Amino acid sequence: MKTTYRSIEGTFDILPGSASPVTRSEAWCHVEERIRAVMQRFAFAEIRTPVLEPLDLIARGVGELTDIVTKEMFSFERGSTNYVLRPEMTAPVMRAYLQHHLDQRPGEQRLFYMGPCFRAERPQKGRYRQFHQFGAEIIGSTDARADAEIIACTVEIYSALGLGSTLLRINTLGDAESRPRYIQALRAYFEPFSQELSATSQGRLKSNPLRILDTKLEHEAALVQSAPRLMDFVDPDSRAHYEAVKVLLAEVGVPFVEDPFLVRGLDYYSRTAFELESPEIGAQSALAGGGRYDLLSVSVGSRKPVPAVGFAAGMERLLLALEAADAPWPDTLPPTVFLIGLGESAEKAVFGLALRLRQAGLRATHGLRSRSMKAQMRTAHRVGAGYCVIVGDEELASGYAQVKEMTQGVQETVPFDVLPRYLLSHRT
């Protein structure tokens, strides 16, 4: 049947019992639980921020010229305020940190988050207009251990879920000065070849030369080979910081590869940048990404700079990776008890009985359609109930219910008032 309304393009419903983990609520619960567990072991505390944020916060935080801000935001005006549905969560978390003066709390702030984000891109596998991110931030530390811990935590979440075959790539982007200097050098290098570059690369030459570096065109890749190297422009302190991060990762046995061309798409990153990939989830292969963003706080209005590192990861991509890895999914637990009432007064009794069983801690349900015993029995079987409790006029008169165990099919007679105790002791 054709339905009048459907979920908006690039958004989807998450249903119980769905075949794919991406749209299966049981899979989401399971994964969210595991993520929280790892976050808590890293002593991260949960922060929840609004889905709606001021447009300026995102524009300034993420960067006016980034793709996200120039063409991917769901934004609208109401009264004199411009709103956005957040396209990511780091800038909002920093906003909350500043707004609530979390720097006054003892030590660094270790925060994690989970929630929906929005980007108006063309949907494809692993990329949706409403998608879900989780991530963690350590705010208030310049120490390389903070970087390494964030990276270790990212990796830990995937391995805790049984995803071994991920690839960690890391790089350093240098400080606030080195990046602009490098960008300038890149422009100077590519400018003479401008005519040979593709239209997109020519555009990037103006907007974001760093992006030319990960071109897929062969003749451009050749040019990139002898382009100036980022590392040559990185300041000594950043280099030392990068070395320290690498040593820490090596010490705890987190495998990584260095990728001198890894640049992140958001403006606020400096120094450490990293990305975790899965080769098995399609073209959108980045499971998670992150890095240091010492510059963000100032660009969203802080008078003094607040150093921070963090990562953000995509829930849907994690679920996709688990699907590719053939991970098993917990099912929704079937009801322990299915109550069948025959006739009006029995139905009424069953309603109350169900409530008492639930209060005793049992999962109990009953049909609400006054159908035949046979039909109700079939439903009980199909929903996977462990027991049927049958109540008709005879049972009402005698005070004993029929209790049928569904796998063996044996049936016993149990007084109403001992039903909770009986079912609690017999359930598996």
Added chain:
RNA sequence: GUGACCGUAGCUCAGGCGGUUAGAGCGCCAGGUUGUGGCCCUGGAGGUCGGGGGUUCAAGUCCCCUCGGUCACCCCA
């Protein structure tokens, strides 16, 4: 934003070069058992063939447009 492919019952799909009331399996509902599920049998409900326009005596089948889905580019989680 660009491109490719796809769009027939709730689901998975059949419907040779256009030709009479559009099918199957599964699922759903009911019955075969005056109060007993699973297996089996019988019956039923459910489709304006994504939508609109065109060609034709005739369109689920051909053409155009449109909407949606999928995947890729781009970008990124």
